[in-house]
Amino acid sequence: MKTPDQLTDLFRAHGLRVTPQRQSVFRALHGNHGHPTAEAVHALVVQEMPTVSLRTVYATLHDLAAMGEIGELELGTGSARFDPNTSLHHHLVCDRCGKVHDVEATFASVRLPDDLEGGFEVSGTEIVFRGRCGPCRAAKDVQHPGPSPDPAARLSPAGSQTPSGDAPHG
Numbered sequence: 001m002k003t004p005d006q007l008t009d010l011f012r013a014h015g016l017r018v019t020p021q022r023q024s025v026f027r028a029l030h031g032n033h034g035h036p037t038a039e040a041v042h043a044l045v046v047q048e049m050p051t052v053s054l055r056t057v058y059a060t061l062h063d064l065a066a067m068g069e070i071g072e073l074e075l076g077t078g079s080a081r082f083d084p085n086t087s088l089h090h091h092l093v094c095d096r097c098g099k100v101h102d103v104e105a106t107f108a109s110v111r112l113p114d115d116l117e118g119g120f121e122v123s124g125t126e127i128v129f130r131g132r133c134g135p136c137r138a139a140k141d142v143q144h145p146g147p148s149p150d151p152a153a154r155l156s157p158a159g160s161q162t163p164s165g166d167a168p169h170g
Contacts, residue, residue, distance in 0.1 A: 094133040
């Protein structure tokens with residue numbers, strides 16, 4: 001992912017306003033190798049700028065996604081995730097905590113059977129592996145079968161989300 005200064009220049013080159021709030025979002029994403037939700041990015045941004053709205057964070061993330069600087073993922077974890085890694089890769093998703101990991105692998109043999117294509121031109125393949133991460137498999141509390149749709153449930157005990165937007169394990 002580009003640096004905050006490079007993203008600032010990119011926004012200006014696209015005729016988009018560069019505000020301190022947007023620059024704070026750029027800084028929150030810089031070096032983030034997770035798959036944060038907008039809510040997780042917002043939690044980081046408000047530490048620096050308490051008045052930044054979630055709407056501003058969403059708008060900035062969507063602008064970055066439209067420019068191809070981040071990917072927007074719908075992985076069934078309750079909230080859209082934003083992926084700073086725009087290279088071709090796949091994902092592992094924990095069905096219990098919602099944690100997401102990148103999978104750098106090629107699956108050249110995955111393709112639609114010729115009789116199912118129906119004239120559809122495939123431009124890419126994204127594979128999502130689902131299961132339980134190591135910490136969730138080891139956890140004795142298996143009462144909650146899936147990720148919580150409530151972003152507040154993904155908060156750490158100190159009241160802040162992990163920088164990746166993934167649930168903390170402890």
